[in-house]
Amino acid sequence: MTSKRHEELGLSDEQVLSMYEMMLLARKIDERMWLLNRAGKIPFVVSCQGQEAAQVGAAMALNTKEDYLLPYYRDIGLVLGFGMSATDLMMQGFARAEDPNSGGRQMPGHFGQKKNRIVSGSSPVTTQLPHAAGIALAAKMEKKNFVTLVSFGEGSSNQGDFHEGANFAGVHNLPVIFLCENNKYAISVPIEKQLACDKVSDRAIGYGMPGYTVDGNDPLAVYEAVKNASDRCKNGEGPTLIETVSYRLTPHSSDDDDSSYRSKEEVEEEKKKDSIHTFSKYLKEMNVLTEEKENEMLDKIRQIVDEATEAAENAPYADPESSLKYVYADKDGEV
Numbered sequence: 568m569t570s571k572r573h574e575e576l577g578l579s580d581e582q583v584l585s586m587y588e589m590m591l592l593a594r595k596i597d598e599r600m601w602l603l604n605r606a607g608k609i610p611f612v613v614s615c616q617g618q619e620a621a622q623v624g625a626a627m628a629l630n631t632k633e634d635y636l637l638p639y640y641r642d643i644g645l646v647l648g649f650g651m652s653a654t655d656l657m658m659q660g661f662a663r664a665e666d667p668n669s670g671g672r673q674m675p676g677h678f679g680q681k682k683n684r685i686v687s688g689s690s691p692v693t694t695q696l697p698h699a700a701g702i703a704l705a706a707k708m709e710k711k712n713f714v715t716l717v718s719f720g721e722g723s724s725n726q727g728d729f730h731e732g733a734n735f736a737g738v739h740n741l742p743v744i745f746l747c748e749n750n751k752y753a754i755s756v757p758i759e760k761q762l763a764c765d766k767v768s769d770r771a772i773g774y775g776m777p778g779y780t781v782d783g784n785d786p787l788a789v790y791e792a793v794k795n796a797s798d799r800c801k802n803g804e805g806p807t808l809i810e811t812v813s814y815r816l817t818p819h820s821s822d823d824d825d826s827s828y829r830s831k832e833e834v835e836e837e838k839k840k841d842s843i844h845t846f847s848k849y850l851k852e853m854n855v856l857t858e859e860k861e862n863e864m865l866d867k868i869r870q871i872v873d874e875a876t877e878a879a880e881n882a883p884y885a886d887p888e889s890s891l892k893y894v895y896a897d898k899d900g901e902v
Contacts, residue, residue, distance in 0.1 A: 571853050572787050576794075580855045586627055586786055587846055587856065588864050590619040593644040594843055595868050596653055599876060600660050600675070604821045608880065609660040613676040615643040617816035620842030621748050622718075623648055624789030625811075629716060629797055635684045635702050637695040637717040640676030641748065645718060650683035653871050657879035664885040670892075671885045693723040696732030696745070703741035703806070714800045716793070718746040721810070722753025724767045733808065737774035742800035744793060745808045748783065750815035755828040771808040783811030784842040816841065 573583045597616050603609045615622065618641055626648020629636075638645050643656065655667050659678075662671040667680045668687070679687025686702070688695050699717035706713050723729055724747055736743045747767045751758045764770065771778025777799075781788040789811050796807035814837040818825040825834075850856035 571855075572849075573853075576787060576791055578787075578790070580853075582627070583787075583850060583855060584860075586623055586790075587850060588868070589623045589626075589647055590644060590786065590843060590846065591864060592653065592868050592871065593619045593623065593647055595865075595872050596656055596875075597643060599872050600657075601817070601821065603660065603876070609675070610662070611675050612660075612821040613640045614815070614817040614820070615641045617814045617837070617841065618748050618750060618783065618811075619644045620786040620846060621746075621783040621789050621811035621813055624786030625716065625718070625746055625793045627786075628790045628793035629714060631683075633684075633713045634797075635686060635699075635713060635715045637686045637688065637699045637702075637715065638678050639688065639692070639695065639719045639723070639748070640678075641720070641750075642678065642718055646678045646680070646683075646685055649680075649685055651678070651680055651685065653875035654878050655680070657875040658882060661879040661882065662884065663879055663882040664889075665879075665882050670889070672890075693719060693726035693728035695719070696723075696728050697735065698732075699743050699745075700732045700736045700739075700741055703736060703743035703800075704739060706742055707739070712801055714742050714744060714797050716744045716746055718748055720753060721747055721749035721751070721758060721761060721767050722756065723747075724770065725753075725761055733770075733774040733776070733806070736806040737776050740803070740805035742803075743806045744796045744800065745806065746793070747808065747810045749810050749812045750783075751812075752815055752819070752825075752829070754819045754823065755825075757828075767810040768808055774806075774808070776806045776808055778808040778810070780810040780812060783813030784840050784845060786842065786846055813842070814840065 593615055597614050600612045604612045622642055622644025626645050631649045636649050658666040659668045660675050664671055668678055677688055678685055695717050699715045703715045766780045768778030768780045779792050781792045792809050
């Protein structure tokens with residue numbers, strides 16, 4: 568009998584089914600947003616497709632009731648793992664007042680939700696890395712045993728903020744995990760034109776931390792790497808750089824034409840490694856998932872996405888009078 572990898576990692580059948588269901592939910596939310604964009608109902612989509620395994624695997628390795636998350640713009644799977652709902656994400660897509668990320672003020676993909684310790688990001692990429700190091704410094708100073716995870720694309724690993732955040736975390740031995748979701752393209756720039764080294768993880772040694780490269784299409788490999796990094800943080804051993812290698816299955820965004828820089832053949836070849844299919848196959852081989860159970864999951868997710876879409880489409884926009892809220896203090900000094 569083939570041994571169950573997930574059991575060797577301490578995961579039950581129920582936990583890996585939950586992992587797969589969350590990956591499916593992320594994918595179906597994303598697919599619906601593309602349809603809504605093409606129908607002219609939402610303005611912009613920046614996709615998670617191809618990266619769900621890395622995102623959900625990482626989220627499941629953390630204590631999502633205590634740890635902090637600083638996501639980047641593709642991280643639907645990560646924010647779902649930390650407690651954001653499909654309705655929350657649709658409210659953001661439709662820019663409605665009930666959007667928990669910014670009250671309808673920000674572009675989609677700018678995640679932030681205080682109650683779930685999801686720290687708001689900004690449009691300039693990589694600015695979240697020094698923030699993550701700062702939050703980890705606060706944990707160390709206040710002797711609190713939470714972990715901070717910050718995610719970013721491989722293109723961000725070439726920005727100055729990456730160096731500053733990683734160097735500061737290394738110097739001060741901070742409880743932070745740097746999760747690089749390498750999807751092989753920084754918009755139109757392929758990975759071989761971005762790095763002089765072979766892997767993003769090769770850079771870790773310069774910051775005095777271990778660096779690991781894992782298969783981003785394998786949620787169990789990502790889970791294991793992030794769980795080990797979390798344990799290091801909680802044992803006072805400092806930061807870790809983890810690179811997950813997958814592939815961006817869609818254009819960079821709904822405004823991008825990826826046919827100008829990569830071939831359809833390349834994309835089709837990469838789709839064969841799509842984690843939605845490969846993880847489903849693994850679960851079926853382990854007799855954890857059946858066709859019937861998978862269809863039940865899909866029906867449940869379809870209903871969740873339909874209800875979220877309807878709720879957001881019918882929700883009100885923010886009042887124009889509230890446009891300066893959280894920008895300037897009012898006459899009583901309240902922000």
